[in-house]
Amino acid sequence: MRYAMAIDTKKCVGCSDCVIACQTENNVPLGFCRDWVTETVDGTYPNVSIELRSERCNHCDNSPCVRCCPTGASHIEDGGIVLVTQNKCIGCGACIQACPYEARYSHPDGYVDKCTFCIHRVRKGDKPACVAVCPTRCMYFGDLEDPNSEITNVLKNRKFKALAPEAGTNPQIYYLI
Amino acid sequence: MHQISDVCQTMNESHNELFQMKTRRDFIKISALGLGAAALTAGASKMGMGFPLLGSENEPGSEENTLRRVPTYCEVCFWKCAGWAHVTEDGNIIKITGNDDDPQCNGRLCPRGTGGVGMFNDPDRLKTPLIRVVKDGEQTYREASWEEALSLIASKMSDLRSKYGPESMALFMHGAPGTHFSHLLKAYGTLNLAAPSFAQCRGPRDVGFEATFGESVSSPEVTDIRDTRCLVLIGSHIGENMHNGQVQEMSQAIDNGAVIITVDPRLSTAASKSKYWLPIKPSTDIALLLSWIHVLIYDDLYNKEYVSTYAEGFDELKAYVKKFTPEWAYGITTLKPDLIRNTAREMANAAPSVIIHPGRHAAWYGDDVQRSRAMAILNALLGSWGNRGGFFFKEGIKLPEFPHPEYPKPAWTWKDLLNGKYPMANEAPTNLVIESSIPTGDQEAKIKGWIVAGTNLISAIPLKEELSKAMQSLELLVVVDTMPMEITGYADVVLPECTYLERYDDIRATSHREPTLCLRMPAVEAKNQTKPAWWIAKQLGERLGLGAYFNYTDFSEVLDWQLKQVGSSLDEMKRIGVKKLSRESSPYLEPGTSHTFKTASGKIQLYSHELAEAGFDPLPAFTKHPEPEEGFYRLIYGRAPMHTFSRTANNPNLVALMPENSVWINPQVAKIWGIKKDQYVWLKNQDGAVSNFAVKVRITERIRWDSVYIVHGFGHHHKPLHFAYGRGVNDTELITNVMMDPIMGGTGMRGNFITFLTEDPGKEVEA
Numbered sequence: 001m002r003y004a005m006a007i008d009t010k011k012c013v014g015c016s017d018c019v020i021a022c023q024t025e026n027n028v029p030l031g032f033c034r035d036w037v038t039e040t041v042d043g044t045y046p047n048v049s050i051e052l053r054s055e056r057c058n059h060c061d062n063s064p065c066v067r068c069c070p071t072g073a074s075h076i077e078d079g080g081i082v083l084v085t086q087n088k089c090i091g092c093g094a095c096i097q098a099c100p101y102e103a104r105y106s107h108p109d110g111y112v113d114k115c116t117f118c119i120h121r122v123r124k125g126d127k128p129a130c131v132a133v134c135p136t137r138c139m140y141f142g143d144l145e146d147p148n149s150e151i152t153n154v155l156k157n158r159k160f161k162a163l164a165p166e167a168g169t170n171p172q173i174y175y176l177i
Numbered sequence: 178m179h180q181i182s183d184v185c186q187t188m189n190e191s192h193n194e195l196f197q198m199k200t201r202r203d204f205i206k207i208s209a210l211g212l213g214a215a216a217l218t219a220g221a222s223k224m225g226m227g228f229p230l231l232g233s234e235n236e237p238g239s240e241e242n243t244l245r246r247v248p249t250y251c252e253v254c255f256w257k258c259a260g261w262a263h264v265t266e267d268g269n270i271i272k273i274t275g276n277d278d279d280p281q282c283n284g285r286l287c288p289r290g291t292g293g294v295g296m297f298n299d300p301d302r303l304k305t306p307l308i309r310v311v312k313d314g315e316q317t318y319r320e321a322s323w324e325e326a327l328s329l330i331a332s333k334m335s336d337l338r339s340k341y342g343p344e345s346m347a348l349f350m351h352g353a354p355g356t357h358f359s360h361l362l363k364a365y366g367t368l369n370l371a372a373p374s375f376a377q378c379r380g381p382r383d384v385g386f387e388a389t390f391g392e393s394v395s396s397p398e399v400t401d402i403r404d405t406r407c408l409v410l411i412g413s414h415i416g417e418n419m420h421n422g423q424v425q426e427m428s429q430a431i432d433n434g435a436v437i438i439t440v441d442p443r444l445s446t447a448a449s450k451s452k453y454w455l456p457i458k459p460s461t462d463i464a465l466l467l468s469w470i471h472v473l474i475y476d477d478l479y480n481k482e483y484v485s486t487y488a489e490g491f492d493e494l495k496a497y498v499k500k501f502t503p504e505w506a507y508g509i510t511t512l513k514p515d516l517i518r519n520t521a522r523e524m525a526n527a528a529p530s531v532i533i534h535p536g537r538h539a540a541w542y543g544d545d546v547q548r549s550r551a552m553a554i555l556n557a558l559l560g561s562w563g564n565r566g567g568f569f570f571k572e573g574i575k576l577p578e579f580p581h582p583e584y585p586k587p588a589w590t591w592k593d594l595l596n597g598k599y600p601m602a603n604e605a606p607t608n609l610v611i612e613s614s615i616p617t618g619d620q621e622a623k624i625k626g627w628i629v630a631g632t633n634l635i636s637a638i639p640l641k642e643e644l645s646k647a648m649q650s651l652e653l654l655v656v657v658d659t660m661p662m663e664i665t666g667y668a669d670v671v672l673p674e675c676t677y678l679e680r681y682d683d684i685r686a687t688s689h690r691e692p693t694l695c696l697r698m699p700a701v702e703a704k705n706q707t708k709p710a711w712w713i714a715k716q717l718g719e720r721l722g723l724g725a726y727f728n729y730t731d732f733s734e735v736l737d738w739q740l741k742q743v744g745s746s747l748d749e750m751k752r753i754g755v756k757k758l759s760r761e762s763s764p765y766l767e768p769g770t771s772h773t774f775k776t777a778s779g780k781i782q783l784y785s786h787e788l789a790e791a792g793f794d795p796l797p798a799f800t801k802h803p804e805p806e807e808g809f810y811r812l813i814y815g816r817a818p819m820h821t822f823s824r825t826a827n828n829p830n831l832v833a834l835m836p837e838n839s840v841w842i843n844p845q846v847a848k849i850w851g852i853k854k855d856q857y858v859w860l861k862n863q864d865g866a867v868s869n870f871a872v873k874v875r876i877t878e879r880i881r882w883d884s885v886y887i888v889h890g891f892g893h894h895h896k897p898l899h900f901a902y903g904r905g906v907n908d909t910e911l912i913t914n915v916m917m918d919p920i921m922g923g924t925g926m927r928g929n930f931i932t933f934l935t936e937d938p939g940k941e942v943e944a
């Protein structure tokens with residue numbers, strides 16, 4: 001099993017519903033976020049294009065955050081989900097430094113927090129909160145090793161990219177372009 | 178709680194004081210009372226999160242089993258998506274999710290709806306009734322019991338009724354509380370009921386489409402975006418306005434490969450998803466529309482069979498648009514003739530599965546009914562009205578009214594105030610009611626008292642001077658709101674309404690692709706002393722001797738009775754939240770059968786006799802509008818997906834997503850002014866109006882150089898709104914030039930031009 005996400009930049013409207021749904025689902029303190037939206041503008045008026053992307057932890061296959069964690073709090077669960085065990089985390093922040101995507105933040109309660117792919121929902125067969133709420137249905141979540149999954153299909157049929165592939169982390173959030 | 182004896186005493190006191198205040202109603206900030214303001218700063222970052230922190234084994238949400246789900250429908254915007262409030266055992270609402278069975282949202286709320294918890298948890302909420310009193314020569318608010326506040330209002334309303342007649346009371350409303358207070362005021366004897374959503378927003382659009390097709394596009398709109406092959410947006414920025422169903426369907430249309438054409442001086446989100454972006458010179462839309470009509474007719478691209486079967490006035494239209502070639506339009510719109518022709522062809526290729534979307538906020542330049550007419554005519558030529566992928570016929574269900582005595586017939590209504598103006602206004606324009614509240618010469622004002630429910634007129638109404646004069650002349654001003662919006666500072670009595678998550682309201686009975694019923698019920702007990710609008714209206718009604726109109730103890734009885742008339746019940750609705758009913762009529766025109774449009778002749782009016790008779794252009798005319806002088810830029814305003822105007826401006830969850838607006842300017846303009854990215858500037862308009870606060874600059878290629886753009890709803894100057902205060906600018910303070918639509922009284926707001934002040938103008942802000 002290899003969980004991953006594909007996000008269609010052609011449909012995302014940058015509304016940030018994914019951000020607020022994550023916040024209320026996972027009790028992320030206001031002022032922090034596990035996912036966020038970026039906008040890149042290209043060109044000059046009137047030949048302008050924009051790309052909107054909902055970003056979060058890439059649940060990298062080759063994850064520097066896990067390797068650098070001195071306590072083992074950062075670890076990899078079944079399906080490749082990268083997690084932090086809160087009561088093992090000493091809040092040293094090494095993983096925050098190691099992550100090329102700025103996907104982690106220091107929770108005011110003293111541990112490091114980040115996207116969990118909503119593992120508590122996924123284990124029950126639900127989609128992550130951001131995927132479930134997105135009004136444009138531009139996010140696909142599933143198992144890349146399942147040849148019949150929606151995400152496998154959508155990646156088969158569409159052009160896509162991942163962020164900062166040069167960092168060598170093998171990120172598992174794909175952007176359909 | 179006050180004792181009844183105290184109440185009577187203080188009531189007399191404040192009554193006298195009120196009476197003396199006829200000359201000047203000072204603006205009072207509610208914070209003067211020290212109400213609840215202090216609590217927020219430190220706690221704010223964790224606001225609204227009653228959810229226990231994650232367990233050590235990373236199984237967040239395992240306590241989900243202990244949750245209750247309570248049906249509601251969202252009140253953050255008029256789309257009213259059905260959802261579930263998730264409540265913990267200790268009575269906290271931790272999240273709100275969509276109801277899968279609701280076709281308006283398909284289980285997915287928009288960011289504002291998801292963030293609705295912030296409305297419930299906002300520490301700045303109004304908490305208790307407040308009464309204006311004079312203390313040591315200064316006007317201030319005093320906390321009051323409900324008994325005292327209600328009796329005071331009722332006695333004032335009785336006075337007004339006997340002195341001037343019940344018609345002297347008016348209601349300004351938005352959203353769900355409006356229906357409860359409408360009922361109260363109709364029972365009381367007035368029909369002066371106005372909503373900014375008409376004259377400030379969708380009125381011109383609706384009147385334009387009614388004049389053409391005999392009906393409007395309604396709300397939620399009957400646009401069949403899901404199945405369209407070509408979607409044309411003219412200044413309508415779906416995706417930034419998050420009218421949920423439309424956003425969802427635009428995404429489906431993208432998946433289906435529909436062609437999107439967006440006309441906008443700004444590369445809106447929708448424009449960025451479009452095959453064609455037409456960065457039109459603002460205020461010239463009618464020229465573009467006329468040239469599209471020209472191309473469809475003279476290049477023989479229009480739907481002949483549809484037009485000959487369903488429409489009349491084609492010959493007049495054809496002769497009229499002869500001269501409006503794309504070359505003519507090029508000089509006006511700055512859009513190349515080829516682009517105009519190609520886009521017209523795209524529409525024709527897709528027809529009849531094409532939508533020239535009439536937008537929603539249409540009060541732009543004062544000729545807005547005519548612009549909407551031009552869009553309607555274009556749709557008619559393409560045959561989209563009544564066809565799949567165009568506009569469908571809605572079907573709904575009407576719930577019978579809970580039995581009550583007949584409403585009295587008012588001696589006069591707002592229509593009698595028109596004096597021949599705005600002949601096609603079919604709802605009361607707010608500005609008319611406001612003007613009629615101002616005495617002129619030796620003439621007493623016709624309107625003497627207002628109830629303002631759920632609308633912050635200070636942000637919604639561009640006619641600041643009239644508004645302020647009117648408020649100074651009133652004998653009674655009652656504001657019902659959940660938040661201390663600016664308007665509350667002018668009230669004689671402020672009544673704190675509980676949020677939609679804490680109350681019953683009317684059943685949402687929606688007409689759309691299919692009829693739906695949908696329940697809102699209290700998820701938790703109302704906080705502090707707040708009360709639902711239905712309760713407030715009933716209490717006032719009883720004190721005014723109108724008890725027979727409120728023949729129930731709890732509003733749930735009304736809902737249960739109504740639901741039982743249509744084969745459901747409150748119990749059933751509490752379980753399911755949404756009930757879909759099947760439709761009986763066809764959503765589309767049936768080939769080979771005739772169809773009677775709801776116009777006078779039963780046909781689509783390409784040429785409008787109705788407008789001609791009322792003395793207006795029967796075919797839409799292009800009028801040249803003023804342009805900015807050197808150093809000035811046209812002010813365009815719009816929406817951001819995370820906010821609904823000032824309604825959400827203080828919602829802590831949504832403020833966290835977007836705390837302030839910014840002014841968008843083209844890099845060339847920034848260069849001329851030497852303005853740097855993220856610099857803060859003040860804005861000044863053509864009449865010298867200066868923004869209260871500074872606004873951050875966003876330098877972007879996404880906008881023309883003759884225009885600037887800001888998101889509406891920011892720049893609040895009321896300190897009790899702790900999260901919203903001083904953040905960004907309020908566009909309406911820069912809208913001093915209002916272009917009235919003579920047809921229906923719309924307030925065109927896009928004829929204002931601003932320049933930049935890079936130094937603090939030192940403006941004093943009444944806060």
Ligand code: SF4
Pocket residue numbers: 007011012013014015016017018019037054133134135136137138139
């Ligand atoms: S909710 Fe969906 S459309 Fe909105 S920003 Fe997130 S990914 Fe984009």
Ligand code: SF4
Pocket residue numbers: 056057058059060063064065066082098099100101102103104114169
């Ligand atoms: S995105 Fe960052 S935090 Fe997430 S797995 Fe990769 S390196 Fe670690």
Ligand code: SF4
Pocket residue numbers: 251252253254255256257258282285286287288289290291419420421422821
């Ligand atoms: S569109 Fe958004 S704000 Fe409007 S009713 Fe639906 S969820 Fe609420």
